[in-house]
Amino acid sequence: MSVYITSTGRFLPGPAISTEQVENVLGAVHGKPSLLRVQIQKANNIQTRHYAIDEQQQTTHSNTEMATNAAEQCLDRAFIARDKVGMLAVASTQGDLPAPGMASMVQAELGLAEIEILTTHGICSSSIMALKAAWNSLRLEEHEAALVVSSELASRLLKKQRYEAATNSTFAEKRIDFNTEFLRWMLSDGAGALLLQNKPAPKGISLRIDWVRGFSHAHAFPTCMSVGSAGRVEDQRTWQDYETYAEAEKAGALLLRQDVRLLDNILRMGVDGYLRLVEEGVSKPLEVNHFLCHYSSHHFRNKILDLLDAAGVGIPEERWWTNLYTRGNTGAASLFIMLDEFLRTDEVEIKNGEKVLCFVPESGRFNTTYMQLTVVK
Amino acid sequence: MSDGEIKIEGGEDAIPEHQETSGIDLNPNAQVCLQHLLRVWLGFERDLSTVPLLRRIDLGTYTIEDHLCLLRNLRQQVIEGSRWITRAASSFDRNHAEIRSIIISHAVDEHRDYELLEMDYVASGGKVEDIQGMERNIGTEALHGYLMYRSSRPNPIDLLGAMWIIEGLGEKMARSWAERIQQLTGLSEQSTNFMTYHGKNDADHMLRFYAMLDEVCVDQAATASIVKASKVVARLYRLQLEEV
Numbered sequence: 001m002s003v004y005i006t007s008t009g010r011f012l013p014g015p016a017i018s019t020e021q022v023e024n025v026l027g028a029v030h031g032k033p034s035l036l037r038v039q040i041q042k043a044n045n046i047q048t049r050h051y052a053i054d055e056q057q058q059t060t061h062s063n064t065e066m067a068t069n070a071a072e073q074c075l076d077r078a079f080i081a082r083d084k085v086g087m088l089a090v091a092s093t094q095g096d097l098p099a100p101g102m103a104s105m106v107q108a109e110l111g112l113a114e115i116e117i118l119t120t121h122g123i124c125s126s127s128i129m130a131l132k133a134a135w136n137s138l139r140l141e142e143h144e145a146a147l148v149v150s151s152e153l154a155s156r157l158l159k160k161q162r163y164e165a166a167t168n169s170t171f172a173e174k175r176i177d178f179n180t181e182f183l184r185w186m187l188s189d190g191a192g193a194l195l196l197q198n199k200p201a202p203k204g205i206s207l208r209i210d211w212v213r214g215f216s217h218a219h220a221f222p223t224c225m226s227v228g229s230a231g232r233v234e235d236q237r238t239w240q241d242y243e244t245y246a247e248a249e250k251a252g253a254l255l256l257r258q259d260v261r262l263l264d265n266i267l268r269m270g271v272d273g274y275l276r277l278v279e280e281g282v283s284k285p286l287e288v289n290h291f292l293c294h295y296s297s298h299h300f301r302n303k304i305l306d307l308l309d310a311a312g313v314g315i316p317e318e319r320w321w322t323n324l325y326t327r328g329n330t331g332a333a334s335l336f337i338m339l340d341e342f343l344r345t346d347e348v349e350i351k352n353g354e355k356v357l358c359f360v361p362e363s364g365r366f367n368t369t370y371m372q373l374t375v376v377k
Numbered sequence: 378m379s380d381g382e383i384k385i386e387g388g389e390d391a392i393p394e395h396q397e398t399s400g401i402d403l404n405p406n407a408q409v410c411l412q413h414l415l416r417v418w419l420g421f422e423r424d425l426s427t428v429p430l431l432r433r434i435d436l437g438t439y440t441i442e443d444h445l446c447l448l449r450n451l452r453q454q455v456i457e458g459s460r461w462i463t464r465a466a467s468s469f470d471r472n473h474a475e476i477r478s479i480i481i482s483h484a485v486d487e488h489r490d491y492e493l494l495e496m497d498y499v500a501s502g503g504k505v506e507d508i509q510g511m512e513r514n515i516g517t518e519a520l521h522g523y524l525m526y527r528s529s530r531p532n533p534i535d536l537l538g539a540m541w542i543i544e545g546l547g548e549k550m551a552r553s554w555a556e557r558i559q560q561l562t563g564l565s566e567q568s569t570n571f572m573t574y575h576g577k578n579d580a581d582h583m584l585r586f587y588a589m590l591d592e593v594c595v596d597q598a599a600t601a602s603i604v605k606a607s608k609v610v611a612r613l614y615r616l617q618l619e620e621v
Contacts, residue, residue, distance in 0.1 A: 261557070269419070271419065
């Protein structure tokens with residue numbers, strides 16, 4: 001049973017925010033401009049992004065609303081009645097509520113009656129986890145259509161008030177706490193949606209899902225990107241182990257952190273997984289026409305190219321396509337937002353039978369995920 | 378990476394084993410071999426993160442005592458390293474004269490590296506007689522035994538796989554261990570000279586490596602033997618670091 005992506009949608013909240021405006025939206029901590037912002041932004045090279053908070057750091061769209069908006073656009077573009085959708089899979093790093101799962105909330109907003117739901121929890125790769133489950137569900141012929149949505153509202157974690165409240169944290173202690181600020185100038189908000197069906201759309205481009213694979217290396221590496229601990233070696237408590245949530249916040253256990261020193265490993269494991277797929281004959285580099293890569297920084301791109309070229313399996317740069325620089329790094333939502341624009345952009349010509357390789361690495365605890373699609377016109 | 382000193386742009390911490398390869402044109406067998414070697418390397422590097430002593434470098438709990446232990450356990454392998462590599466050079470016949478030259482010059486570069494280790498040990502507060510009196514650990518015995526056995530065979534081209542792992546590790550020590558160890562322990566550069574010195578030389582060594590790979594890796598059998606040796610050496614090297 002072949003399964004096809006037959007429709008896509010996206011939602012990016014508010015206006016495009018330029019690099020210089022970012023601190024106006026997220027806020028200057030204690031009124032002082034960040035000493036690291038310019039350097040980090042220069043490294044990731046993102047030019048514009050969107051936030052679901054305003055300049056007073058008030059939430060303008062909930063995560064559920066963004067997911068719903070992307071899903072609505074996807075369904076509006078589809079050649080299928082809504083009641084044919086049998087499954088809704090939703091991915092996010094952090095839904096609006098810790099419980100229940102975000103899929104319940106999105107289902108309610110969409111008004112889809114009596115469907116099967118799935119919420120995947122993780123970071124960037126949770127989108128691929130949701131997509132794979134939906135793909136398999138269709139392959140098992142349990143449904144004829146499934147909606148997969150990924151949505152991220154990172155800015156609520158990144159606004160100045162979070163850092164100001166962390167009065168007893170590594171951030172408060174140090175003049176510069178690179179691990180705590182790194183993601184502040186990297187991540188932004190948005191949602192993407194894909195409709196999966198057991199047949200191609202009657203018009204336009206569909207994408208047949210050839211395979212989806214993932215390799216996680218959590219067994220070997222420490223945690224690299226996380227929320228929930230104070231980021232001190234000697235303190236093993238997680239946010240729920242403190243007497244009160246207020247204590248956890250003061251200790252900095254609710255700040256988003258990246259252990260930047262470990263970050264290089266995600267690139268290495270990404271290359272390892274790709275070479276493994278080449279070795280197994282699953283991925284054939286010469287057949288890849290388009291490469292869509294969710295990488296979290298401009299820096300990664302050059303290093304990936306170098307390493308794969310050396311092995312004789314590099315993908316020429318002209319086959320790479322991304323909208324990271326204009327839509328921002330939206331974590332789990334990035335690939336779906338990328339696919340949505342890829343199918344509509346004039347920058348590349350997409351031909352019948354072409355192969356699209358997608359790569360979503362997650363630095364959280366080093367999960368690398370891959371997907372190949374074939375263009376069906 | 379120290380706070381406030383951001384090295385995320387530019388390629389200073391990129392991967393030297395491939396950086397110089399952009400202009401290198403490997404034959405198709407050597408390319409496939411390199412694909413496999415990369416996977417062996419990446420798996421080896423990942424699995425090193427699970428070795429208790431080295432995991433403490435990642436976690437930030439590595440101590441001066443750990444560093445002394447690491448240096449003590451590296452020394453024997455470094456001494457034996459100069460022996461197997463010269464043995465390997467003598468095992469190549471005249472049809473492999475070019476490779477023999479490269480390997481001899483490599484051995485000249487490194488055969489007294491253990492002296493650096495001893496100086497690092499003393500600079501870290503250890504007594505020179507302690508490191509000099511250290512015997513081979515269980516992993517070193519296995520690694521040394523395997524390498525001497527393979528290098529005694531005629532034209533041991535499979536040992537390119539061994540060099541791949543050992544050179545890669547030299548580069549990794551310089552890239553991700555030396556500075557980190559100084560930060561965690563408060564030790565000075567004088568305690569990590571062996572690690573940083575290796576990193577400086579290994580870029581050159583890798584260029585020579587690609588030239589050798591292109592020359593000898595001309596069929597599937599050569600590829601298989603080189604990859605096999607890289608896997609054995611990766612596993613035994615990790616054993617050596619586990620058995621400290």
